[in-house]
Amino acid sequence: MRLEARDLCAGYDAVPVLHGISLAVESGEIVAIVGRNGVGKTTLVKALMGVLPATGGQVLLDGVDVTRRPPSHRVRAGLRATYQERALFRELTVGDNLRLGGFAPSVHHQVLDKFPDSLSGRGTQRAGTLSGGEQKMLAAACAIVSAAPLILMDEPSEGLQPSNVDLLGRHIASAREHGSGVLLIEQHLALAERLADRFVVLEKGEVVEEGHAGDDHIHDRIAKRLVI
Amino acid sequence: MSRTTDTTWRRRLNALTLELLNGLSLFATLAIVALGLGITFGLMGVINLAHGEFIMVGAYVAFVVHEAGWSHWVSVPLAAGVLFVLGAVIEVILIRRIYRKPELTILATFGLSIVLRQLAELVFSKDFQSVPNPVPGATEALGVLFPTYRYILVAVALGTVVVTLLGFTRSKFGLVVRAIVADRDLAESAGIRTGVTNVLAFGLGAASAGVAGALVAPLGAVEPNLGLSYLPSAFLVVIVGGFSRLWGVLVGALVVAVVQTTLIHYYDAVWALIASLVLAVVMLQMRRSSVAGATA
Ligand SMILES: Nc1ncnc2c1ncn2[C@@H]1O[C@H](COP(=O)(O)OP(=O)(O)OP(=O)(O)O)[C@@H](O)[C@H]1O
Ligand SMILES: [Mg+2]
Numbered sequence: 001m002r003l004e005a006r007d008l009c010a011g012y013d014a015v016p017v018l019h020g021i022s023l024a025v026e027s028g029e030i031v032a033i034v035g036r037n038g039v040g041k042t043t044l045v046k047a048l049m050g051v052l053p054a055t056g057g058q059v060l061l062d063g064v065d066v067t068r069r070p071p072s073h074r075v076r077a078g079l080r081a082t083y084q085e086r087a088l089f090r091e092l093t094v095g096d097n098l099r100l101g102g103f104a105p106s107v108h109h110q111v112l113d114k115f116p117d118s119l120s121g122r123g124t125q126r127a128g129t130l131s132g133g134e135q136k137m138l139a140a141a142c143a144i145v146s147a148a149p150l151i152l153m154d155e156p157s158e159g160l161q162p163s164n165v166d167l168l169g170r171h172i173a174s175a176r177e178h179g180s181g182v183l184l185i186e187q188h189l190a191l192a193e194r195l196a197d198r199f200v201v202l203e204k205g206e207v208v209e210e211g212h213a214g215d216d217h218i219h220d221r222i223a224k225r226l227v228i
Numbered sequence: 229m230s231r232t233t234d235t236t237w238r239r240r241l242n243a244l245t246l247e248l249l250n251g252l253s254l255f256a257t258l259a260i261v262a263l264g265l266g267i268t269f270g271l272m273g274v275i276n277l278a279h280g281e282f283i284m285v286g287a288y289v290a291f292v293v294h295e296a297g298w299s300h301w302v303s304v305p306l307a308a309g310v311l312f313v314l315g316a317v318i319e320v321i322l323i324r325r326i327y328r329k330p331e332l333t334i335l336a337t338f339g340l341s342i343v344l345r346q347l348a349e350l351v352f353s354k355d356f357q358s359v360p361n362p363v364p365g366a367t368e369a370l371g372v373l374f375p376t377y378r379y380i381l382v383a384v385a386l387g388t389v390v391v392t393l394l395g396f397t398r399s400k401f402g403l404v405v406r407a408i409v410a411d412r413d414l415a416e417s418a419g420i421r422t423g424v425t426n427v428l429a430f431g432l433g434a435a436s437a438g439v440a441g442a443l444v445a446p447l448g449a450v451e452p453n454l455g456l457s458y459l460p461s462a463f464l465v466v467i468v469g470g471f472s473r474l475w476g477v478l479v480g481a482l483v484v485a486v487v488q489t490t491l492i493h494y495y496d497a498v499w500a501l502i503a504s505l506v507l508a509v510v511m512l513q514m515r516r517s518s519v520a521g522a523t524a
Contacts, residue, residue, distance in 0.1 A: 072420055
């Protein structure tokens with residue numbers, strides 16, 4: 001499966017944020033999106049999912065234009081996302097979140113045991129009362145266990161302790177082994193570099209740098225974009 | 229001597245039985261009247277001031293069925309169907325634009341209630357119409373005579389309520405509706421077709437009001453303002469029963485029925501109404517603080 005953005009524009013009310021983004025991600029590869037705070041990474045995820053309407057350009061799934069289709073349509077076609085903020089239904093229990101994620105009760109433990117300090121036994125707790133890191137882990141575990149053909153992850157490592165960041169990295173890599181494609185938005189550059197096959201650097205709502213994992217000086221090229 | 233005490237005791241017991249049956253009938257009526265509001269207001273968060281008019285339309289369906297010479301029992305499923313379609317259409321042209329905007333919802337559904345009353349007046353006039361009792365007479369049970377139709381009303385109303393509640397809780401549907409209210413974007417991102425779900429849920433809420441209307445039609449006059457008398461109790465039941473679980477409708481109906489029956493018995497209807505309102509205010513305060521505590 002292939003997700004493609006062509007000249008994608010989006011923003012909030014009258015404020016444009018994305019100015020014509022073009023990129024693609026396919027099943028079986030990890031594409032890292034990096035960029036400083038406020039450049040529009042989260043906005044890109046929302047526009048790709050369709051929770052934020054595109055003001056220009058196109059979103060295509062396997063070549064089919066889904067720009068005007070609702071998020072649920074894209075999800076049913078194989079796209080999945082974990083959001084940076086409000087990744088779970090905080091008012092609902094952990095178990096209900098898993099049911100809504102499409103997991104039958106018999107597989108809940110697979111999701112809950114994805115990280116150590118297992119969340120199992122927390123099924124009846126309201127998701128909003130999990131710690132920030134626990135919420136992040138649960139949301140990431142849902143996306144990974146779903147084995148969706150394409151997964152968008154908006155800063156999944158934010159707020160995780162180092163050992164869990166490592167584990168998250170191994171889970172994302174194994175999702176790729178199992179055929180999922182991942183669009184990984186990541187501030188943690190070391191993690192992004194360990195995982196990604198390709199890189200896209202955003203600045204002020206535009207793609208300013210692209211490269212492959214094996215390219216010469218790729219680290220310096222990305223790092224230079226992020227420091228200033 | 230002992231014979232007199234015996235009959236006194238018996239008379240008291242029979243009076244109590246009658247009160248209990250009246251209470252049961254009130255409980256069932258409140259439950260079916262509030263069921264739809266439990267869905268649209270309790271679950272979906274829509275302050276639907278036209279809920280009473282949905283009941284009124286259901287009662288007119290029963291009247292039309294009677295005029296057509298059909299059995300009253302046709303009107304129960306027919307009212308459900310008519311109101312489902314009406315509710316679905318209203319969701320699409322009106323409610324869909326005003327989710328999460330309570331002030332607009334109050335204005336819009338208040339306007340809708342006026343429109344529906346005026347339409348009823350236009351079609352059927354202001355006259356009080358009557359739907360004859362399909363099962364006249366009384367049944368003797370537990371030593372007292374009680375109208376047979378009331379027994380049937382209790383069975384049909386509670387049956388409808390329980391089946392609907394089971395449908396909502398056993399299937400994923402109720403959870404999905406709650407998820408949409410909690411976060412529509414996130415629900416869409418979980419693959420939920422929120423538009424379709426909202427139409428279905430609002431339609432079902434209206435449909436159950438239709439059932440209520442068809443059931444209460446033989447109990448009194450069918451007229452354009454019929455809904456006005458049911459709206460406050462419906463809100464009362466939902467508020468007392470709480471919003472977090474749809475089963476609260478049954479709890480709320482029970483509490484309100486017990487309070488009203490007891491107070492009407494010992495005092496009068498005015499006191500029953502005052503007590504009910506106090507109950508609603510207290511419950512709202514308690515719910516507000518528990519919600520605030522939970523989200524803090
Ligand atoms: N709901 C909103 N309304 C108005 N402006 C917004 C909204 N959300 C984001 N923005 C603005 O859009 C721009 C891009 O925000 P976005 O969240 O996409 O950045 P980001 O790259 O994800 O940043 P971060 O690294 O901090 O997560 C910012 O300038 C932000 O202020
Ligand atoms: Mg962001």
